[in-house]
Amino acid sequence: CILSTDHQGASPLVSADGGIELPVPQRTWISNVTCDSFHISWDMDGRGRERISHYFIDLNKKENKKENKFKHKDVPTKLVAKAVPLPMTVRGHWFLSPRTEYTVSVQTAAKQPDGDYAVSEWSEIIEFCTADYSTVHLNQLLQKAEAIAGRMLPFTVFYRNQQKDYFQQARCVCCRFMLPALKDDSGSNGSPISGKLEGVFFSCSTEFNTGKPPQDSPYGPFRFQVPTTADVLFNQNTNVYFGDFYCMYTSYHYVILVLAPAGSVGDAFCKGRLPALNRSDNRFLSCAEEEDGLLSFRHAQDVILEVIYTEPVDLSLGTVAPISGQQLMSQSTVNAKKDPSCKICNISVGR
Incomplete structure (x- = not known):
């Protein structure tokens, strides 16, 4: 998202200290935006261009309303870049965060013999938004998740916990279907699924000592569970994608996977955006055919798996019943933000 705002109406040529005239950047534009870089370019009047030795670039998160621009003879607090052919690539100087709105403006500058700078006026202010993680970045996150996944434990059922009202609405209003809903903004800021992918959340984690789903849940005291086998949602026609890896200032680490029936709308969304996993051989969630054909x-032992199934799910496939344990609200991931200081689940391009 790129737009221009707050044009300051500066003349193309202004007089700086010492009588040096420098062109003011005009019609600034942003291109080639990634999760941690962008290209910036602008037009300039021809007069005084040969005097330009540097560009001053002022970048702020959009929510930061305080002005923090260079002032002549101040110690620079923003980027000072040598004048290079445009467009200029800006990468990593501020540890740009994915999917974050920024404002940027520029000055032209001429370095003086005494080390000071003569500067033009500031350009107009440009607003833009950084992009989601690319598949390269997601693969880096995937490798970090694989490193702590632990050994694989057998399971037989997927389950979904919610409040009683949710299941009543599914029965009465949605014709007995749990319908896909838009994923919230929990987890890594750069995950391409947040706020974009629709699905129904399920869990499959089991207790180590019983092999059964836990009786506690952060999402509600009622549980939908398919009583027979996990192949209702996960079978040889289901594609598996890695979506995210994060923690919330605790020792627990979460992995989000997407289960999408081949050829479905969800499957089309994930292809090219998310790393695809081998359904029968991966470190998180596997489905393999045994010698008897079953x-x-x-599932991985040492991470908490959250599974997004991209299609509606019929309540008649399973049962809804209250759980006997507690509702552990502290473990809820609804809109929960990732711990940016964790060395286990962060990569270098942002949180």
Whole structure:
């Protein structure tokens, strides 16, 4: 998202200290935006261009309303870049965060013999938004998640906990279907699925000592569970994608996977955006065919898996019943933000 605002109406040529005239950048534009870089370019009047030795670039997060621009003879607090052919690539100087709105403006400058700078007026202010993680960045996150996933434990059912009202609405209003809903903004800021992918959340984690789903839940005291086998949602026609890896200032680490039936709308969304996993051989959630032709399922022991199934799910496939444990609200991931200081689950391009 790129737009121009707050044009300051500066003349193309202004007089700086010492009588040096420098052109003011005009019609600034942003291009080639990634999660941690962008290209910036602008037009300039021809007069005085040969005097330009540097560009001053002022970048702020959009929510930061305080002005923090260079002032002549101040110690620079923003980027001072040597004048290079435009467009100029800006990368990493501020540890740009993915999917974050920024404002940027520029000055031209001429370095003086005494080390000071003569500067033009500031350009107009440009607003833009950095992009999601690319598949390269997601693969880096995937490798970090694989490193702590632990051994695989068998499981047989997917389950979904919610409040009683949710299941009543699914029965009465949605014709007994749990319908896909837009994923919230929890987890890594750069994950391409946040606020974009629709699905139904499920869990599959089991207790180590019983092999059964835990009786506690952060999402509600009622549980939908398919009583037979996990192949209702996960089978040889289901594609598996890695979506995110994060923690919330605790020792728990979460991995989000997407289960999308081949050829579905969700499957089309994930292709090219998310790393695809081998359904029968990955470190998080596997579905393998045994010698007797039956499917066996395993999940990672040392991470908490959250699974997004991209299609509606019929309540008649399973049962809804209250759980006997507690509702552990402290473990809820609804709109929960990732810990930016964790060395286990962060990559270098932002949180």
